Amino acid sequence: TPHILAIANQKGGVGKTTTAINLATALAEKKKVLLIDLDSQGNSSTALGVDYNDRALGTYNLLIDGAVSEGMIKQGVVPNLSLITADGNLAGAELELIDVEKREFRLKNALTTLPQHYDYILIDCPPSLGMLTLNALVAANGLIVPLQCEFLALEGISHLVKTVTRVQKSLNPELDIRAIVLTMYDKRNKLSELVAEDTKAFFGEKVCKTVIPRNIRISEAQSYGKPIMLYDRRSAGAVAYMSLAKELTRRFQ
Amino acid sequence: TPHILAIANQKGGVGKTTTAINLATALAEKKKVLLIDLDSQGNSSTALGVDYNDRALGTYNLLIDGAVSEGMIKQGVVPNLSLITADGNLAGAELELIDVEKREFRLKNALTTLPQHYDYILIDCPPSLGMLTLNALVAANGLIVPLQCEFLALEGISHLVKTVTRVQKSLNPELDIRAIVLTMYDKRNKLSELVAEDTKAFFGEKVCKTVIPRNIRISEAQSYGKPIMLYDRRSAGAVAYMSLAKELTRRFQ
Ligand SMILES: Nc1ncnc2c1ncn2[C@@H]1O[C@H](COP(=O)(O)OP(=O)(O)OP(=O)(O)O)[C@@H](O)[C@H]1O
Ligand SMILES: Nc1ncnc2c1ncn2[C@@H]1O[C@H](COP(=O)(O)OP(=O)(O)OP(=O)(O)O)[C@@H](O)[C@H]1O
Ligand SMILES: [Mg+2]
Ligand SMILES: [Mg+2]
Secondary structure, three states: OOEEEEEOOOOOOOOHHHHHHHHHHHHOOOOOEEEEEOOOOOHHHHHOOOOHHHOOOOHHHHHHHOOOOOOOOEEEEEOOEEEEOOOOOHHHHHHHOOOOOOHHHHHHHHHOOOOOOOOEEEEEOOOOOOHHHHHHHHHOOEEEEEEEOOHHHHHOHHHHHHHHHHHHHHOOOOOOEEEEEEEOEOOOOHHHHHHHHHHHHHHHHHEOOOOOEOOHHHHHHHHOOOOHHHHOOOOHHHHHHHHHHHHHHHHOO | OOEEEEEOOOOOOOOHHHHHHHHHHHHOOOOOEEEEEOOOOOHHHHHOOOOHHHOOOOHHHHHHHOOOOOOOOEEEEEOOEEEEOOOOOHHHHHHHOOOOOOHHHHHHHHHOOOOOOOOEEEEEOOOOOOHHHHHHHHHOOEEEEEEEOOHHHHHOHHHHHHHHHHHHHHOOOOOOEEEEEEEOEOOOOHHHHHHHHHHHHHHHHHEOOOOOEOOHHHHHHHHOOOOHHHHOOOOHHHHHHHHHHHHHHHHHO
Protein backbone atom coordinates (compact mmCIF):
# COMPACT_ATOMS: atom_id res chain seq x y z
CA THR A 1 0.00 0.00 0.00
CA PRO A 2 1.24 3.50 -0.71
CA HIS A 3 2.65 5.84 1.89
CA ILE A 4 -0.10 8.47 2.18
CA LEU A 5 1.42 11.52 3.83
CA ALA A 6 -0.46 14.65 4.90
CA ILE A 7 1.70 17.79 4.96
CA ALA A 8 -0.10 19.81 7.60
CA ASN A 9 0.25 22.60 10.12
CA GLN A 10 -2.51 25.10 10.90
CA LYS A 11 0.07 27.89 11.30
CA GLY A 12 0.25 29.85 8.10
CA GLY A 13 3.29 30.36 5.92
CA VAL A 14 5.52 27.70 7.52
CA GLY A 15 6.51 25.94 4.28
CA LYS A 16 3.74 23.33 3.76
CA THR A 17 3.43 23.95 0.02
CA THR A 18 7.18 24.40 -0.45
CA THR A 19 7.81 21.09 1.35
CA ALA A 20 5.00 19.30 -0.50
CA ILE A 21 6.18 20.19 -4.02
CA ASN A 22 9.92 19.85 -3.41
CA LEU A 23 9.72 16.65 -1.39
CA ALA A 24 7.34 15.19 -3.99
CA THR A 25 9.77 16.07 -6.80
CA ALA A 26 12.77 14.66 -4.92
CA LEU A 27 10.89 11.41 -4.13
CA ALA A 28 9.82 11.19 -7.79
CA GLU A 29 13.46 10.72 -8.83
CA LYS A 30 13.15 7.09 -7.70
CA LYS A 31 9.47 6.45 -6.90
CA LYS A 32 6.02 7.03 -8.42
CA VAL A 33 4.43 9.97 -6.64
CA LEU A 34 1.02 11.68 -6.60
CA LEU A 35 0.62 15.14 -5.06
CA ILE A 36 -2.86 16.32 -4.05
CA ASP A 37 -3.38 20.07 -3.66
CA LEU A 38 -5.97 20.33 -0.89
CA ASP A 39 -5.71 24.10 -0.39
CA SER A 40 -8.14 26.44 -2.18
CA GLN A 41 -5.24 28.89 -2.62
CA GLY A 42 -3.96 26.32 -5.14
CA ASN A 43 -0.35 27.18 -4.33
CA SER A 44 1.02 23.68 -5.05
CA SER A 45 -0.64 23.80 -8.45
CA THR A 46 0.80 27.27 -9.12
CA ALA A 47 4.28 26.37 -7.87
CA LEU A 48 4.32 23.41 -10.28
CA GLY A 49 3.43 25.70 -13.16
CA VAL A 50 -0.20 24.67 -13.79
CA ASP A 51 -2.06 27.64 -15.22
CA TYR A 52 -5.19 28.81 -13.40
CA ASN A 53 -7.37 28.08 -16.46
CA ASP A 54 -6.10 24.52 -16.62
CA ARG A 55 -7.62 23.32 -13.34
CA ALA A 56 -11.22 22.63 -14.37
CA LEU A 57 -11.17 19.13 -12.83
CA GLY A 58 -9.40 18.79 -9.52
CA THR A 59 -9.54 18.07 -5.79
CA TYR A 60 -12.92 19.80 -5.43
CA ASN A 61 -14.45 17.22 -7.82
CA LEU A 62 -12.57 14.35 -6.16
CA LEU A 63 -14.28 15.23 -2.86
CA ILE A 64 -17.73 16.16 -4.15
CA ASP A 65 -18.04 13.28 -6.71
CA GLY A 66 -16.26 10.93 -4.31
CA ALA A 67 -14.11 9.40 -7.07
CA VAL A 68 -11.27 9.99 -9.51
CA SER A 69 -12.45 10.75 -13.04
CA GLU A 70 -10.85 10.93 -16.47
CA GLY A 71 -8.54 13.93 -16.80
CA MET A 72 -8.47 14.73 -13.08
CA ILE A 73 -4.88 13.58 -12.59
CA LYS A 74 -2.30 15.72 -14.39
CA GLN A 75 0.32 13.17 -15.32
CA GLY A 76 4.02 13.99 -15.36
CA VAL A 77 4.03 17.67 -14.36
CA VAL A 78 7.53 16.54 -13.40
CA PRO A 79 8.84 13.07 -14.47
CA ASN A 80 7.15 10.43 -12.24
CA LEU A 81 5.10 13.07 -10.42
CA SER A 82 1.37 13.47 -11.01
CA LEU A 83 -0.85 16.16 -9.53
CA ILE A 84 -4.50 16.75 -8.65
CA THR A 85 -4.94 20.51 -8.79
CA ALA A 86 -6.91 22.96 -6.66
CA ASP A 87 -8.60 26.29 -7.23
CA GLY A 88 -10.99 28.65 -5.42
CA ASN A 89 -13.88 26.15 -5.74
CA LEU A 90 -12.30 24.05 -3.04
CA ALA A 91 -13.17 26.69 -0.45
CA GLY A 92 -16.82 25.81 -1.07
CA ALA A 93 -16.19 22.13 -0.33
CA GLU A 94 -15.75 22.82 3.40
CA LEU A 95 -19.41 23.90 3.63
CA GLU A 96 -20.74 21.40 1.10
CA LEU A 97 -19.27 18.48 3.03
CA ILE A 98 -21.01 19.50 6.29
CA ASP A 99 -24.23 17.56 5.52
CA VAL A 100 -22.60 14.60 3.78
CA GLU A 101 -22.60 11.11 5.36
CA LYS A 102 -19.15 10.15 6.73
CA ARG A 103 -17.81 13.52 5.59
CA GLU A 104 -14.36 12.94 7.16
CA PHE A 105 -13.83 9.83 5.00
CA ARG A 106 -14.60 11.48 1.68
CA LEU A 107 -10.96 11.76 0.58
CA LYS A 108 -9.94 8.37 1.98
CA ASN A 109 -12.74 6.63 0.08
CA ALA A 110 -12.14 8.61 -3.12
CA LEU A 111 -8.48 7.54 -3.15
CA THR A 112 -9.54 3.87 -3.36
CA THR A 113 -10.70 4.67 -6.93
CA LEU A 114 -7.21 5.70 -8.14
CA PRO A 115 -6.60 4.00 -11.52
CA GLN A 116 -2.96 3.25 -10.83
CA HIS A 117 -0.50 2.53 -8.03
CA TYR A 118 1.71 5.18 -6.45
CA ASP A 119 4.55 4.63 -3.97
CA TYR A 120 3.86 7.97 -2.29
CA ILE A 121 0.76 10.15 -2.13
CA LEU A 122 1.45 13.59 -0.61
CA ILE A 123 -1.36 15.96 0.43
CA ASP A 124 -0.68 19.72 0.72
CA CYS A 125 -3.06 21.04 3.41
CA PRO A 126 -4.49 24.54 3.99
CA PRO A 127 -3.54 26.60 7.09
CA SER A 128 -6.42 25.37 9.27
CA LEU A 129 -7.70 22.28 11.08
CA GLY A 130 -11.07 22.37 9.30
CA MET A 131 -12.89 19.76 7.25
CA LEU A 132 -10.34 19.63 4.44
CA THR A 133 -7.33 19.02 6.70
CA LEU A 134 -9.43 16.54 8.70
CA ASN A 135 -10.07 14.60 5.48
CA ALA A 136 -6.33 14.52 4.87
CA LEU A 137 -5.60 13.24 8.40
CA VAL A 138 -8.16 10.46 7.96
CA ALA A 139 -6.89 9.45 4.51
CA ALA A 140 -3.23 9.52 5.53
CA ASN A 141 -1.16 6.86 7.26
CA GLY A 142 1.46 9.44 8.27
CA LEU A 143 1.80 13.14 8.93
CA ILE A 144 4.72 15.39 8.03
CA VAL A 145 4.76 18.67 9.94
CA PRO A 146 6.77 21.54 8.46
CA LEU A 147 7.76 23.80 11.37
CA GLN A 148 9.11 27.27 10.70
CA CYS A 149 11.90 28.15 13.13
CA GLU A 150 9.93 30.96 14.71
CA PHE A 151 8.39 31.39 18.15
CA LEU A 152 4.73 31.72 17.05
CA ALA A 153 5.04 28.60 14.89
CA LEU A 154 6.17 26.52 17.87
CA GLU A 155 3.30 27.89 20.00
CA GLY A 156 0.67 26.20 17.84
CA ILE A 157 2.22 22.74 17.69
CA SER A 158 0.52 21.42 20.83
CA HIS A 159 -2.86 22.21 19.27
CA LEU A 160 -1.92 20.14 16.20
CA VAL A 161 -0.75 17.24 18.37
CA LYS A 162 -4.06 17.25 20.28
CA THR A 163 -5.97 17.14 17.00
CA VAL A 164 -3.86 14.20 15.75
CA THR A 165 -4.54 12.30 18.98
CA ARG A 166 -8.29 12.89 18.59
CA VAL A 167 -8.20 11.68 14.98
CA GLN A 168 -6.19 8.58 15.98
CA LYS A 169 -8.77 7.66 18.64
CA SER A 170 -11.95 8.19 16.68
CA LEU A 171 -11.28 8.19 12.91
CA ASN A 172 -7.87 6.80 11.91
CA PRO A 173 -5.83 4.62 14.32
CA GLU A 174 -3.08 4.31 11.68
CA LEU A 175 -2.22 8.01 11.70
CA ASP A 176 1.00 9.08 13.40
CA ILE A 177 3.40 12.01 13.18
CA ARG A 178 6.14 10.56 10.98
CA ALA A 179 8.40 13.61 10.79
CA ILE A 180 8.84 17.19 11.90
CA VAL A 181 10.74 19.20 9.30
CA LEU A 182 12.42 22.43 10.46
CA THR A 183 12.04 25.04 7.73
CA MET A 184 13.42 28.51 6.96
CA TYR A 185 16.27 27.93 9.39
CA ASP A 186 18.56 30.98 9.49
CA LYS A 187 21.87 30.24 11.15
CA ARG A 188 22.51 33.97 11.76
CA ASN A 189 19.40 34.14 13.92
CA LYS A 190 19.56 32.92 17.50
CA LEU A 191 15.79 32.40 17.62
CA SER A 192 16.06 29.74 14.86
CA GLU A 193 18.49 27.80 17.01
CA LEU A 194 16.34 28.09 20.16
CA VAL A 195 13.21 26.90 18.33
CA ALA A 196 15.16 24.00 16.78
CA GLU A 197 16.47 22.95 20.21
CA ASP A 198 13.03 23.20 21.84
CA THR A 199 11.52 21.13 19.03
CA LYS A 200 14.16 18.39 19.34
CA ALA A 201 13.70 18.32 23.11
CA PHE A 202 9.94 17.84 22.67
CA PHE A 203 9.76 15.51 19.64
CA GLY A 204 13.14 13.72 19.83
CA GLU A 205 13.79 11.34 16.93
CA LYS A 206 10.73 12.54 14.99
CA VAL A 207 12.62 15.72 14.08
CA CYS A 208 14.43 15.23 10.79
CA LYS A 209 18.18 15.60 10.84
CA THR A 210 17.84 17.47 7.55
CA VAL A 211 17.02 21.11 8.28
CA ILE A 212 15.73 23.27 5.43
CA PRO A 213 17.65 26.59 5.36
CA ARG A 214 16.10 29.90 4.37
CA ASN A 215 17.13 30.13 0.71
CA ILE A 216 15.85 32.77 -1.66
CA ARG A 217 16.24 30.45 -4.67
CA ILE A 218 13.28 28.44 -3.26
CA SER A 219 10.80 31.27 -3.67
CA GLU A 220 12.38 32.37 -6.95
CA ALA A 221 11.75 28.87 -8.32
CA GLN A 222 8.07 29.20 -7.40
CA SER A 223 7.72 32.38 -9.40
CA TYR A 224 8.84 30.33 -12.44
CA GLY A 225 6.45 27.46 -11.61
CA LYS A 226 9.27 25.00 -10.99
CA PRO A 227 10.41 22.82 -8.08
CA ILE A 228 13.80 23.91 -6.75
CA MET A 229 15.63 20.84 -8.19
CA LEU A 230 14.64 21.84 -11.70
CA TYR A 231 15.33 25.53 -11.17
CA ASP A 232 18.72 25.32 -9.43
CA ARG A 233 19.81 21.84 -8.44
CA ARG A 234 22.98 23.03 -6.71
CA SER A 235 21.19 25.57 -4.47
CA ALA A 236 21.10 25.06 -0.69
CA GLY A 237 17.32 24.57 -0.96
CA ALA A 238 17.54 21.80 -3.58
CA VAL A 239 20.34 20.00 -1.70
CA ALA A 240 18.27 20.13 1.52
CA TYR A 241 15.08 18.74 -0.04
CA MET A 242 16.99 15.95 -1.78
CA SER A 243 18.62 15.06 1.52
CA LEU A 244 15.18 15.15 3.19
CA ALA A 245 13.80 12.73 0.58
CA LYS A 246 16.68 10.33 1.25
CA GLU A 247 16.22 10.57 5.01
CA LEU A 248 12.48 9.93 4.82
CA THR A 249 12.83 7.06 2.32
CA ARG A 250 15.22 5.35 4.76
CA ARG A 251 12.82 6.02 7.62
CA PHE A 252 9.88 4.53 5.80
CA GLN A 253 11.67 1.32 4.74
CA THR B 1 -17.96 56.14 15.01
CA PRO B 2 -14.78 54.15 15.41
CA HIS B 3 -12.59 53.01 12.55
CA ILE B 4 -13.20 49.26 12.51
CA LEU B 5 -10.37 47.69 10.55
CA ALA B 6 -10.10 44.02 9.60
CA ILE B 7 -6.49 42.83 9.13
CA ALA B 8 -7.03 40.02 6.65
CA ASN B 9 -5.36 37.90 4.00
CA GLN B 10 -6.11 34.22 3.45
CA LYS B 11 -2.45 33.53 2.61
CA GLY B 12 -0.72 32.22 5.68
CA GLY B 13 2.25 33.78 7.45
CA VAL B 14 2.17 37.15 5.68
CA GLY B 15 2.30 39.29 8.84
CA LYS B 16 -1.39 39.70 9.82
CA THR B 17 -0.79 39.18 13.54
CA THR B 18 2.48 41.12 13.51
CA THR B 19 0.75 44.05 11.80
CA ALA B 20 -2.31 43.85 14.07
CA ILE B 21 -0.39 44.00 17.37
CA ASN B 22 2.25 46.51 16.29
CA LEU B 23 -0.10 48.86 14.46
CA ALA B 24 -2.53 48.69 17.40
CA THR B 25 0.27 49.57 19.83
CA ALA B 26 1.53 52.44 17.66
CA LEU B 27 -2.00 53.85 17.26
CA ALA B 28 -2.52 53.54 21.03
CA GLU B 29 0.20 56.15 21.60
CA LYS B 30 -2.38 58.78 20.69
CA LYS B 31 -5.76 57.04 20.39
CA LYS B 32 -7.95 54.55 22.31
CA VAL B 33 -7.64 51.18 20.61
CA LEU B 34 -9.29 47.75 20.93
CA LEU B 35 -7.70 44.70 19.31
CA ILE B 36 -9.85 41.62 18.69
CA ASP B 37 -8.03 38.30 18.20
CA LEU B 38 -10.26 36.42 15.76
CA ASP B 39 -7.83 33.55 15.08
CA SER B 40 -8.10 30.31 17.06
CA GLN B 41 -4.29 30.13 17.02
CA GLY B 42 -4.53 33.04 19.48
CA ASN B 43 -1.27 34.51 18.18
CA SER B 44 -2.23 38.15 18.88
CA SER B 45 -3.04 37.21 22.47
CA THR B 46 0.29 35.35 22.79
CA ALA B 47 2.32 38.12 21.15
CA LEU B 48 0.87 40.61 23.67
CA GLY B 49 1.90 38.38 26.54
CA VAL B 50 -1.49 37.00 27.67
CA ASP B 51 -0.98 33.56 29.19
CA TYR B 52 -2.96 30.67 27.72
CA ASN B 53 -4.72 30.06 31.05
CA ASP B 54 -5.87 33.66 31.21
CA ARG B 55 -8.19 33.56 28.19
CA ALA B 56 -11.33 32.02 29.70
CA LEU B 57 -13.59 34.73 28.28
CA GLY B 58 -12.83 35.94 24.80
CA THR B 59 -13.83 36.25 21.17
CA TYR B 60 -15.50 32.83 21.18
CA ASN B 61 -17.95 34.05 23.84
CA LEU B 62 -18.40 37.39 22.08
CA LEU B 63 -19.62 35.53 18.98
CA ILE B 64 -21.63 32.75 20.66
CA ASP B 65 -23.28 34.96 23.35
CA GLY B 66 -23.61 37.81 20.87
CA ALA B 67 -22.51 40.43 23.38
CA VAL B 68 -19.63 41.79 25.43
CA SER B 69 -19.63 40.61 29.04
CA GLU B 70 -17.83 41.57 32.24
CA GLY B 71 -14.16 40.63 32.15
CA MET B 72 -14.10 39.88 28.41
CA ILE B 73 -12.03 42.92 27.52
CA LYS B 74 -8.48 42.87 28.90
CA GLN B 75 -7.85 46.53 29.59
CA GLY B 76 -4.46 48.12 29.14
CA VAL B 77 -2.33 45.13 27.98
CA VAL B 78 -0.38 48.13 26.65
CA PRO B 79 -1.32 51.70 27.68
CA ASN B 80 -4.53 52.71 25.81
CA LEU B 81 -4.75 49.27 24.14
CA SER B 82 -7.37 46.73 25.19
CA LEU B 83 -7.67 43.18 23.87
CA ILE B 84 -10.31 40.48 23.46
CA THR B 85 -8.34 37.23 23.47
CA ALA B 86 -8.68 34.00 21.49
CA ASP B 87 -7.91 30.34 22.13
CA GLY B 88 -8.59 26.97 20.53
CA ASN B 89 -12.35 27.21 21.32
CA LEU B 90 -12.71 29.73 18.55
CA ALA B 91 -12.12 27.00 15.96
CA GLY B 92 -15.45 25.51 17.06
CA ALA B 93 -17.27 28.79 16.40
CA GLU B 94 -16.98 28.36 12.62
CA LEU B 95 -19.23 25.28 12.81
CA GLU B 96 -21.47 26.56 15.60
CA LEU B 97 -22.33 29.70 13.62
CA ILE B 98 -23.50 27.69 10.58
CA ASP B 99 -27.10 27.31 11.82
CA VAL B 100 -27.39 30.72 13.46
CA GLU B 101 -29.70 33.44 12.03
CA LYS B 102 -27.73 36.22 10.26
CA ARG B 103 -24.49 34.40 11.10
CA GLU B 104 -22.34 36.89 9.14
CA PHE B 105 -23.54 39.77 11.35
CA ARG B 106 -22.72 38.13 14.67
CA LEU B 107 -19.54 40.16 15.31
CA LYS B 108 -20.98 43.40 13.93
CA ASN B 109 -23.99 43.16 16.24
CA ALA B 110 -21.94 42.09 19.25
CA LEU B 111 -19.70 45.16 18.86
CA THR B 112 -22.72 47.42 19.36
CA THR B 113 -22.69 46.25 23.01
CA LEU B 114 -19.19 47.60 23.74
CA PRO B 115 -19.34 49.47 27.09
CA GLN B 116 -17.02 52.24 25.95
CA HIS B 117 -15.87 54.18 22.91
CA TYR B 118 -12.71 53.35 20.94
CA ASP B 119 -11.12 55.41 18.16
CA TYR B 120 -9.83 52.24 16.45
CA ILE B 121 -10.98 48.62 16.59
CA LEU B 122 -8.54 46.25 14.86
CA ILE B 123 -9.46 42.62 14.08
CA ASP B 124 -6.67 40.03 13.54
CA CYS B 125 -8.08 37.44 11.12
CA PRO B 126 -7.15 33.76 10.58
CA PRO B 127 -5.54 32.58 7.28
CA SER B 128 -8.81 31.72 5.54
CA LEU B 129 -11.92 33.31 4.04
CA GLY B 130 -14.28 31.28 6.20
CA MET B 131 -17.05 32.35 8.58
CA LEU B 132 -14.77 34.12 11.06
CA THR B 133 -13.05 36.33 8.47
CA LEU B 134 -16.46 36.94 6.86
CA ASN B 135 -17.74 38.22 10.22
CA ALA B 136 -14.78 40.60 10.37
CA LEU B 137 -15.41 41.89 6.82
CA VAL B 138 -19.07 42.56 7.69
CA ALA B 139 -18.25 44.28 11.00
CA ALA B 140 -15.45 46.41 9.54
CA ASN B 141 -15.64 49.68 7.66
CA GLY B 142 -12.15 49.18 6.23
CA LEU B 143 -9.73 46.41 5.36
CA ILE B 144 -5.94 46.44 5.81
CA VAL B 145 -4.17 43.77 3.77
CA PRO B 146 -0.66 42.76 4.87
CA LEU B 147 1.10 41.44 1.77
CA GLN B 148 4.35 39.53 2.10
CA CYS B 149 6.78 40.44 -0.69
CA GLU B 150 6.72 36.92 -2.12
CA PHE B 151 5.36 35.50 -5.35
CA LEU B 152 2.80 33.08 -3.82
CA ALA B 153 1.44 35.86 -1.59
CA LEU B 154 0.70 38.07 -4.60
CA GLU B 155 -1.01 35.15 -6.39
CA GLY B 156 -3.83 35.00 -3.86
CA ILE B 157 -4.68 38.70 -3.76
CA SER B 158 -7.19 38.59 -6.61
CA HIS B 159 -9.17 35.96 -4.67
CA LEU B 160 -9.32 38.31 -1.68
CA VAL B 161 -10.41 41.25 -3.84
CA LYS B 162 -13.26 39.15 -5.32
CA THR B 163 -14.41 38.22 -1.82
CA VAL B 164 -14.37 41.88 -0.73
CA THR B 165 -16.47 42.85 -3.77
CA ARG B 166 -19.01 40.13 -2.94
CA VAL B 167 -19.22 41.29 0.68
CA GLN B 168 -19.64 44.94 -0.42
CA LYS B 169 -22.56 44.00 -2.71
CA SER B 170 -24.50 41.74 -0.39
CA LEU B 171 -23.49 42.29 3.25
CA ASN B 172 -21.52 45.48 3.89
CA PRO B 173 -21.56 48.34 1.35
CA GLU B 174 -19.25 50.40 3.60
CA LEU B 175 -16.33 47.94 3.32
CA ASP B 176 -13.36 48.97 1.19
CA ILE B 177 -9.69 48.12 1.02
CA ARG B 178 -8.13 51.03 2.91
CA ALA B 179 -4.50 49.97 2.69
CA ILE B 180 -2.11 47.34 1.39
CA VAL B 181 0.94 47.02 3.64
CA LEU B 182 4.04 45.42 2.15
CA THR B 183 5.67 43.21 4.79
CA MET B 184 8.96 41.33 5.25
CA TYR B 185 10.55 43.40 2.49
CA ASP B 186 14.17 42.36 1.97
CA LYS B 187 16.10 44.89 -0.07
CA ARG B 188 18.81 42.30 -0.92
CA ASN B 189 16.19 40.20 -2.66
CA LYS B 190 15.12 41.11 -6.20
CA LEU B 191 11.83 39.23 -5.78
CA SER B 192 10.77 41.62 -2.99
CA GLU B 193 11.26 44.55 -5.34
CA LEU B 194 9.33 42.89 -8.20
CA VAL B 195 6.39 42.02 -5.94
CA ALA B 196 6.36 45.57 -4.53
CA GLU B 197 6.33 47.05 -8.04
CA ASP B 198 3.57 44.69 -9.24
CA THR B 199 1.48 45.54 -6.18
CA LYS B 200 1.85 49.31 -6.69
CA ALA B 201 0.97 48.93 -10.37
CA PHE B 202 -2.20 47.04 -9.45
CA PHE B 203 -3.36 48.92 -6.34
CA GLY B 204 -1.83 52.38 -6.86
CA GLU B 205 -2.38 54.78 -3.95
CA LYS B 206 -3.83 52.06 -1.72
CA VAL B 207 -0.31 50.70 -1.19
CA CYS B 208 1.23 52.33 1.87
CA LYS B 209 4.41 54.30 1.34
CA THR B 210 5.68 52.74 4.58
CA VAL B 211 7.14 49.34 3.77
CA ILE B 212 7.79 46.96 6.69
CA PRO B 213 11.31 45.49 6.36
CA ARG B 214 12.24 41.95 7.39
CA ASN B 215 13.64 42.58 10.87
CA ILE B 216 14.52 39.80 13.29
CA ARG B 217 13.78 42.00 16.33
CA ILE B 218 10.07 41.73 15.38
CA SER B 219 9.89 38.00 15.99
CA GLU B 220 12.21 38.22 18.98
CA ALA B 221 9.75 40.68 20.56
CA GLN B 222 6.95 38.14 20.10
CA SER B 223 8.87 35.49 22.00
CA TYR B 224 8.87 37.93 24.95
CA GLY B 225 5.15 38.73 24.57
CA LYS B 226 5.80 42.37 23.68
CA PRO B 227 5.00 44.66 20.76
CA ILE B 228 8.16 45.77 18.96
CA MET B 229 7.93 49.39 20.28
CA LEU B 230 8.19 48.15 23.84
CA TYR B 231 10.91 45.60 23.06
CA ASP B 232 13.21 47.77 20.94
CA ARG B 233 11.84 51.14 19.98
CA ARG B 234 14.83 52.05 17.82
CA SER B 235 14.69 48.86 15.71
CA ALA B 236 13.85 49.05 12.00
CA GLY B 237 10.61 47.16 12.74
CA ALA B 238 9.43 49.61 15.42
CA VAL B 239 10.31 52.64 13.30
CA ALA B 240 8.36 51.16 10.37
CA TYR B 241 5.20 50.38 12.37
CA MET B 242 5.25 53.85 13.98
CA SER B 243 5.56 55.39 10.54
CA LEU B 244 2.71 53.16 9.31
CA ALA B 245 0.49 54.37 12.18
CA LYS B 246 1.22 57.98 11.25
CA GLU B 247 0.54 57.36 7.56
CA LEU B 248 -2.76 55.60 8.26
CA THR B 249 -3.91 58.20 10.81
CA ARG B 250 -3.37 60.90 8.16
CA ARG B 251 -5.21 58.80 5.59
CA PHE B 252 -8.20 58.25 7.84
CA GLN B 253 -8.61 61.93 8.82
N1 LIG C 1 13.31 27.50 2.93
C1 LIG C 1 12.77 28.60 2.43
N2 LIG C 1 13.56 29.66 2.16
C2 LIG C 1 13.03 30.81 1.68
N3 LIG C 1 11.72 31.01 1.45
C3 LIG C 1 10.89 30.01 1.72
C4 LIG C 1 11.35 28.75 2.21
N4 LIG C 1 10.28 27.93 2.38
C5 LIG C 1 9.20 28.65 2.01
N5 LIG C 1 9.57 29.89 1.59
C6 LIG C 1 8.69 30.97 1.16
O1 LIG C 1 7.90 31.33 2.28
C7 LIG C 1 6.55 31.55 1.88
C8 LIG C 1 5.67 30.59 2.67
O2 LIG C 1 5.90 29.26 2.28
P1 LIG C 1 4.70 28.31 1.83
O3 LIG C 1 3.75 29.06 0.99
O4 LIG C 1 5.28 27.05 1.29
O5 LIG C 1 4.04 28.04 3.27
P2 LIG C 1 2.63 27.36 3.57
O6 LIG C 1 2.73 26.80 4.94
O7 LIG C 1 2.27 26.44 2.47
O8 LIG C 1 1.64 28.65 3.56
P3 LIG C 1 0.03 28.58 3.71
O9 LIG C 1 -0.18 28.48 5.20
O10 LIG C 1 -0.45 29.88 3.14
O11 LIG C 1 -0.44 27.38 2.95
C9 LIG C 1 6.49 31.32 0.38
O12 LIG C 1 6.51 32.56 -0.27
C10 LIG C 1 7.75 30.52 0.06
O13 LIG C 1 8.29 30.83 -1.18
N1 LIG D 1 8.75 42.23 9.30
C1 LIG D 1 9.07 41.05 9.80
N2 LIG D 1 10.36 40.71 9.94
C2 LIG D 1 10.70 39.48 10.42
N3 LIG D 1 9.82 38.55 10.80
C3 LIG D 1 8.52 38.83 10.69
C4 LIG D 1 8.06 40.09 10.19
N4 LIG D 1 6.70 40.07 10.20
C5 LIG D 1 6.33 38.87 10.68
N5 LIG D 1 7.42 38.13 10.98
C6 LIG D 1 7.45 36.74 11.47
O1 LIG D 1 6.91 35.93 10.44
C7 LIG D 1 6.02 34.95 11.00
C8 LIG D 1 4.65 35.13 10.37
O2 LIG D 1 4.09 36.35 10.78
P1 LIG D 1 2.62 36.40 11.42
O3 LIG D 1 2.43 35.28 12.36
O4 LIG D 1 2.39 37.77 11.92
O5 LIG D 1 1.76 36.16 10.09
P2 LIG D 1 0.21 35.84 10.00
O6 LIG D 1 -0.23 36.29 8.66
O7 LIG D 1 -0.49 36.40 11.17
O8 LIG D 1 0.21 34.22 10.08
P3 LIG D 1 -1.12 33.30 10.12
O9 LIG D 1 -1.52 33.18 8.68
O10 LIG D 1 -0.63 31.98 10.71
O11 LIG D 1 -2.10 33.99 10.99
C9 LIG D 1 6.03 35.17 12.51
O12 LIG D 1 6.88 34.21 13.09
C10 LIG D 1 6.58 36.58 12.68
O13 LIG D 1 7.34 36.71 13.85
MG1 LIG E 1 0.46 26.33 1.35
MG1 LIG F 1 -1.83 35.42 12.49
